[in-house]
Amino acid sequence: xxxxxxxxxxxxxxxxxxxxxxxxxxxxxxxxxxxxxxxxxxxxxxxxxxxxxxxxxxxxxxxxxxxxxxxxxxxxxxxxxxxxxxxxxxxxxxxxxxxxxxxxxxxxxxxxxxxxxxxxxxxxxxxxxxxxxxxxxxxxxxxxxxxxxxxxxxxxxxxxxxxxxxxxxxxxxxxxxxxxxxxxxxxxxxxxxxxxxxxxxxxxxxxxxxxxxxxxxxxxxxxxxxxxxxxxxxxxxxxxxxxxxxxxxxxxxxx
Numbered sequence: 001x002x003x004x005x006x007x008x009x010x011x012x013x014x015x016x017x018x019x020x021x022x023x024x025x026x027x028x029x030x031x032x033x034x035x036x037x038x039x040x041x042x043x044x045x046x047x048x049x050x051x052x053x054x055x056x057x058x059x060x061x062x063x064x065x066x067x068x069x070x071x072x073x074x075x076x077x078x079x080x081x082x083x084x085x086x087x088x089x090x091x092x093x094x095x096x097x098x099x100x101x102x103x104x105x106x107x108x109x110x111x112x113x114x115x116x117x118x119x120x121x122x123x124x125x126x127x128x129x130x131x132x133x134x135x136x137x138x139x140x141x142x143x144x145x146x147x148x149x150x151x152x153x154x155x156x157x158x159x160x161x162x163x164x165x166x167x168x169x170x171x172x173x174x175x176x177x178x179x180x181x182x183x184x185x186x187x188x189x190x191x192x193x194x195x196x197x198x199x200x201x202x203x204x205x206x207x208x209x210x211x212x213x214x215x216x217x218x219x220x221x222x223x224x225x226x227x228x229x230x231x232x233x234x235x236x237x238x239x240x241x242x243x244x245x246x247x248x249x250x251x252x253x254x255x
Contacts, residue, residue, distance in 0.1 A: 003088040005038055005066040006143040006167070009208060014223045017068065019234035023048025025059035027235050032063035040068045040231050044093050050078065054085040068145065074100060079107045080116060084123040088141050091170055095146035098159035104146060105165030109139045114165065143167050145210065145229070149175035154194050161207040168229060171198055171211040186215030199225055 008015055017038040020028050023046055031039065039060055043053035053069060060067040070091040071078050082090060090108065095101050106114035118135070120126050126134035144165055147153075149172030153160060161169050173186050173195075182188040202209045203226055210229030213219060222230050 002137075003066070003141045003143055005068070005089055006141070009143070009168070009228055014227070015229050016219060017229065017231045018238075019046070019231055020048075020056060020060075021046040021234045021236045023052050023056065025056055028056045028059045029063045031235055031238075032060055032065040037065045038068070039065055040070055040091065042070045042234075044070050044072045046070075050081060054082060054087065057086050068143070074104045074107070076107045076117075079104065083108060083116065083138070083142075084119060084125055086124040089143035089145070091145040091147065093147045093172070094149060094175070095160060096150045096152040097156050098163060101146055101160045101163040101166050105144060105163055108142060108144055109165055110135055113139055139165070145170045147172045147175075148198060148209075149173075150179040151176070151194070152179075154197055157198060157201045157207075158205060161202070161205060168208040168210055169198070169202070170229065171195070171209060173211065173215060191215070202226060 005015065015038050017040050018031055018036045020031065020039050020041045028039065041048070041053045041056050041060070043050045046053065048056065050072060057067055066089065067087070068089040068091050069082050069087040070093065071082050074092050074095065079090065092104050095104060108114060108116060110116045110118060120135040121129040145168045146160060146166055148157060148160070148169045157169065160166065173191065174184055176194060177183055177185055177188070177191050180190040180194060182190045185191060198209065201207070208228045209226065210231070211222060211227055213222065213230060213232045219230060219232065
């Protein structure tokens with residue numbers, strides 16, 4: 001399988017990743033070379049729009065890592081563009097119902113499995129037509145993550161995760177907390193109950209789930225709870241933290 005991230009998850013591994021927010025190929029390359037073999041290119045909240053974010057794929061892949069592209073929305077043109085440009089793993093925000101999940105999966109898969117528009121012979125995903133088997137392999141290579149980040153999605157979790165073509169439910173705790181009336185209160189009783197419901201449903205049906213660190217839950221705790229794809233720090237936060245530490249050392253040394 002060309003999609004090594006999907007293969008790792010299928011083999012039962014819990015994978016940790018880092019956010020790429022800056023939209024810089026140099027930063028992306030440096031982060032990978034520093035030891036992060038899975039990254040999430042954030043085209044929803046990050047500095048890079050879809051086109052700039054997709055251009056980062058080259059830097060990430062050349063440095064030896066696998067990238068998930070978080071697209072800004074679930075529109076057909078957005079998903080088609082991301083896939084044609086070579087994204088093999090997608091994270092789609094605000095998939096709040098089984099209907100949205102089914103539509104999203106359909107937009108990502110060629111007929112007869114879905115309704116993805118066809119241009120396989122002239123896009124980067126097929127090596128500009130050099131991979132004659134691309135269209136036949138595309139659905140198997142696709143890793144589709146849908147974000148569970150609303151109370152409606154929690155209620156509809158089983159139907160969302162039962163959608164053909166959906167591989168993993170990625171819990172977005174901040175938007176989920178907002179939908180519950182406790183914005184950013186990740187350790188509130190409401191959030192604890194919602195997360196426990198998601199985790200219980202995932203265990204019951206053997207569904208893969210992912211999320212971010214924080215809210216009193218670190219890498220080890222999330223792995224123990226059954227999360228299979230965990231995203232931790234962001235490139236911008238790593239830089240800010242390092243810059244603050246360097247500034248503190250400067251101030252201490254120059255007193």
